[in-house]
Amino acid sequence: MTEPARTTLVLTRADVRSLLSMPRAVEAVEQAFVAYATEAAQMPPKVYLSLGQHGGDFRAMPSYLARRSAAEPPIAGVKWVNSHPDNPKKFGLPSVMGIYILSDPETALPLAILDGTLLTAARTGAAAAVASRALSKKQPKTMGFVGCGIQARTMWEAHRAVFGDSLRIIGADSDPAAAEKFAREVGGTVGSVEAAAGCDIVNTSTPGRAPAVRSAWVKPGAHINAMGADAPGKQELDADILDHAKVVIDDHHQATHSGEVNVALEAGTFTEDRIHGSLGDVLAKKIPGRSGETEITIFDSKGLAIQDVALAWVLYQEARSRGVGAALSIVL
Numbered sequence: 053m054t055e056p057a058r059t060t061l062v063l064t065r066a067d068v069r070s071l072l073s074m075p076r077a078v079e080a081v082e083q084a085f086v087a088y089a090t091e092a093a094q095m096p097p098k099v100y101l102s103l104g105q106h107g108g109d110f111r112a113m114p115s116y117l118a119r120r121s122a123a124e125p126p127i128a129g130v131k132w133v134n135s136h137p138d139n140p141k142k143f144g145l146p147s148v149m150g151i152y153i154l155s156d157p158e159t160a161l162p163l164a165i166l167d168g169t170l171l172t173a174a175r176t177g178a179a180a181a182v183a184s185r186a187l188s189k190k191q192p193k194t195m196g197f198v199g200c201g202i203q204a205r206t207m208w209e210a211h212r213a214v215f216g217d218s219l220r221i222i223g224a225d226s227d228p229a230a231a232e233k234f235a236r237e238v239g240g241t242v243g244s245v246e247a248a249a250g251c252d253i254v255n256t257s258t259p260g261r262a263p264a265v266r267s268a269w270v271k272p273g274a275h276i277n278a279m280g281a282d283a284p285g286k287q288e289l290d291a292d293i294l295d296h297a298k299v300v301i302d303d304h305h306q307a308t309h310s311g312e313v314n315v316a317l318e319a320g321t322f323t324e325d326r327i328h329g330s331l332g333d334v335l336a337k338k339i340p341g342r343s344g345e346t347e348i349t350i351f352d353s354k355g356l357a358i359q360d361v362a363l364a365w366v367l368y369q370e371a372r373s374r375g376v377g378a379a380l381s382i383v384l
């Protein structure tokens with residue numbers, strides 16, 4: 053038996069950036085979806101602490117993954133994250149600042165405390181790439197981004213880890229400067245939302261509360277990663293698109309409550325029985341994925357705690373092996 057850890061590793065945002073490997077993130081997040089689908093994971097519902105009087109909220113996202121392989125022991129953790137939209141204007145601080153606590157379920161020792169914001173962006177990008185690998189048509193050639201912010205960048209990196217540099221990229225954003233900056237960074241071009249929505253893979257990551265993508269713009273055979281809607285009332289796709297697509301969700305409870313389908317469900321234009329199933333079920337081969345090259349597929353992602361714990365474990369392992377981070381005795 054190996055000696056259990058006795059210190060807690062503190063990993064800053066810069067540490068997380070230096071440790072991050074998208075290929076490993078993609079594999080870890082895929083494993084986590086499979087674990088969840090095969091009951092080798094626990095993920096109680098997210099807890100919200102509303103702070104209307106302070107202009108924001110806190111969310112706690114705990115989860116547990118059982119042993120995935122000989123090298124992947126059981127692991128648990130919790131993300132403590134906020135949303136304070138006025139922070140940049142009022143205090144010059146980011147609107148979202150998350151931290152993650154990774155714990156050993158055997159000893160309960162907190163193994164690491166790390167930046168949860170970059171962790172979130174990276175696991176979100178990884179999930180989109182996992183979904184594209186499972187659901188997009190065989191040889192996608194073009195990839196569009198509607199919304200060229202933080203999540204768009206990690207989605208691009210993760211798709212690159214899966215598909216290489218072969219995809220032609222179109223970036224669209226309501227802020228032209230954001231689209232230009234993104235296109236420069238990823239070696240793509242700036243286009244209209246219509247052009248981005250007409251790609252083989254379409255990644256949407258806007259904070260929208262009205263559909264940005266129209267049904268007529270989406271090509272047969274497209275795969276859409278609808279990542280932006282993660283709260284009740286948020287929506288990025290014309291409800292009509294849902295009617296003509298195979299809709300795969302990350303988690304039934306979370307997606308129906310606040311994922312892309314939430315608005316159409318509330319309006320009664322879409323019904324729960326139209327949901328094909330979860331990405332984990334597709335990956336675990338419990339249900340089929342895409343059927344044919346002309347079907348439109350949608351991955352409705354709200355973002356799951358199991359994605360966080362899976363990636364936090366990968367980062368922790370990497371940090372230990374490379375000697376990155378400050379090892380502190382916090383609880384002993």
Ligand SMILES: NC(=O)c1ccc[n+]([C@@H]2O[C@H](COP(=O)([O-])OP(=O)(O)OC[C@H]3O[C@@H](n4cnc5c(N)ncnc54)[C@H](O)[C@@H]3O)[C@@H](O)[C@H]2O)c1
Binds near residue numbers: 226260281353354
């Ligand atoms: N599914 C998940 O796991 C997950 C994880 C993290 C964030 N999110 C959500 O993703 C969304 C984007 O997050 P982010 O961190 O990238 O934000 P961001 O602010 O960095 O980027 C959003 C971009 O969208 C652009 N935009 C806004 N409305 C638009 C529209 N109608 N058409 C085109 N572009 C538009 C903005 O100009 C901005 O550049 C948020 O709603 C966030 O809550 C989801």
